[in-house]
Amino acid sequence: MPAQKPISREYRIYLALWRKAFLTDTELTIKASNLSMAVAMRQGMYRAIRPFRNGQANDNELREAAEKFIIFLVKADEKNDPHFLQIRRRATLSELDAMFDTLGIDEDDLLLSDERKINESLKKIAAEKLPRQVKTPFFTRDE
């Protein structure tokens, strides 16, 4: 297994911002000095969260943050003016979540075929009766 690279201070800051957005469930606004800095920061934020989104690194909060939020670049009029980055909720996901009842689907419908098979086999295992325990004097302890 390849050794994991140490995370730079810059990436730690980005991950902390993703986590803050997820835990507080609020949209954050970050100011950058110019357009190129804002673009570079946005790319860095996505690069930092990629291993968590892909499942290469295990952190449920960050994985869910990547699912739930996006980084939106609010452009200023001039390139050298301060630009803003906004950690916003993913609009499509919020809308689809709200439409669950109207569409008539539930959480089970979101599962893929492999996941359904796993769930079914788990249900079968759970439904199976436990083997009857045979009590013999040999296995009982004398007090």
Next chain:
Amino acid sequence: MSWHYKSPMTFPASVLVAIRQASVFPNEPYMLGGFTQIEKAKRLAEKIRHLRWCVKQDATVTPDLNLIFNKFDLRTSITEDHLGFILWITARPTKVSDFIELNPELADEVLAVIE
């Protein structure tokens, strides 16, 4: 070529002054000097990289320079004109320093978590 440590204070004063000057006016190129041969300009640019390495080896010797190197990404460039070659140095704020400077409240909160 491998570098050997030497005190940052023993580097040419012109280089130390140029770095401080460039950091005062970020994103603006500061002229380090004019040269008739490009090799000489390249040698001085290499000296700045060596200085950065030496400062990083022991940050306590010149904490002010260490702060500048942490806060800025110092880049050199060489331009050619009819007299010879000019060496420029530009201090560009790093993404982290830019974030801390422009988002003080958010930075305090985030840095308290990661440090």
